[in-house]
Amino acid sequence: QVQLQESGPGLVKPSETLSLTCTVSGGSISSHYWTWIRQPPGKGLEWIGWIFSTGTTNYNPSLKSRVTMSVDTSKNQFSLKLGSVTAADTAVYYCARGVPSYGGNSFDRWGQGTLLTVSS
Amino acid sequence: DVQMTQSPSTLSASVGDRVTIACRASQSINTWLAWYQQKPGKAPKLLIYQASSLESGVPSRFSGSESGTEFTLTISSLQPDDFATYYCQQYNNYPFTFGPGTKVEIK
Numbered sequence: 631q632v633q634l635q636e637s638g639p640g641l642v643k644p645s646e647t648l649s650l651t652c653t654v655s656g657g658s659i660s661s662h663y664w665t666w667i668r669q670p671p672g673k674g675l676e677w678i679g680w681i682f683s684t685g686t687t688n689y690n691p692s693l694k695s696r697v698t699m700s701v702d703t704s705k706n707q708f709s710l711k712l713g714s715v716t717a718a719d720t721a722v723y724y725c726a727r728g729v730p731s732y733g734g735n736s737f738d739r740w741g742q743g744t745l746l747t748v749s750s
Numbered sequence: 751d752v753q754m755t756q757s758p759s760t761l762s763a764s765v766g767d768r769v770t771i772a773c774r775a776s777q778s779i780n781t782w783l784a785w786y787q788q789k790p791g792k793a794p795k796l797l798i799y800q801a802s803s804l805e806s807g808v809p810s811r812f813s814g815s816e817s818g819t820e821f822t823l824t825i826s827s828l829q830p831d832d833f834a835t836y837y838c839q840q841y842n843n844y845p846f847t848f849g850p851g852t853k854v855e856i857k
Contacts, residue, residue, distance in 0.1 A: 675794065675837060675848040690845040724793055731800070733782030734841035738805065740793035 632657035634725050634741035641747050648712040648746055652725030655706065659683055663728030663735045664701065664708040668721040669743075680728050680735065681708055715748045722746075752776055752840050754849035762857040769825040771852045773838035781816055782842035785823045788851075789834045798823065828854070
């Protein structure tokens with residue numbers, strides 16, 4: 631059973647860079663679309679983007695200028711960096727597994743989520 | 751971006767009720783639509799993909815259907831474990847987008 635687990639600092643100062651890592655266990659990272667999704671407190675879900683095991687990425691245009699994703703297949707991990715953060719980036723950040731299809735991706739496995747707060 | 755709307759935003763129902771949640775896309779998304787269930791403090795859980803395919807392990811009381819740009823999630827007989835918020839998500843166009851959610855409450 632594939633499991634995902636986010637790790638990160640919990641608190642980031644405004645204008646700094648947020649860094650999160652997702653560790654995949656119980657399966658290989660060498661397929662599927664490894665995805666980040668966020669949810670501000672009390673609000674809905676926002677797709678941030680995905681990275682494939684080859685390093686190919688696809689980002690939400692609303693965040694593209696500030697987002698970088700990377701993958702480390704040797705550690706079965708993938709990561710998110712979001713620069714120049716503001717209070718609007720405060721959210722629960724989820725990593726998820728995107729299922730390949732002729733369309734895009736639904737998400738069949740999720741991490742438990744990690745709350746990241748932007749505050750000085 | 752494809753805009754997703756859901757109705758109602760909140761639904762009050764009793765155990766055993768048949769419940770229907772609607773989701774509408776602002777443009778054609780073919781059948782590339784998923785439904786998720788989310789409970790407080792938990793990650794979303796995939797229920798339905800490709801509009802009507804039941805995810806493995808999900809009870810058969812959940813079903814999905816589509817008619818053009820209108821999609822429906824039906825719970826045939828609401829169970830205590832089903833009180834949660836439900837989201838639709840389109841994955842026909844980038845960026846993938848979610849509906850605002852429908853909260854199913856105990857009546």
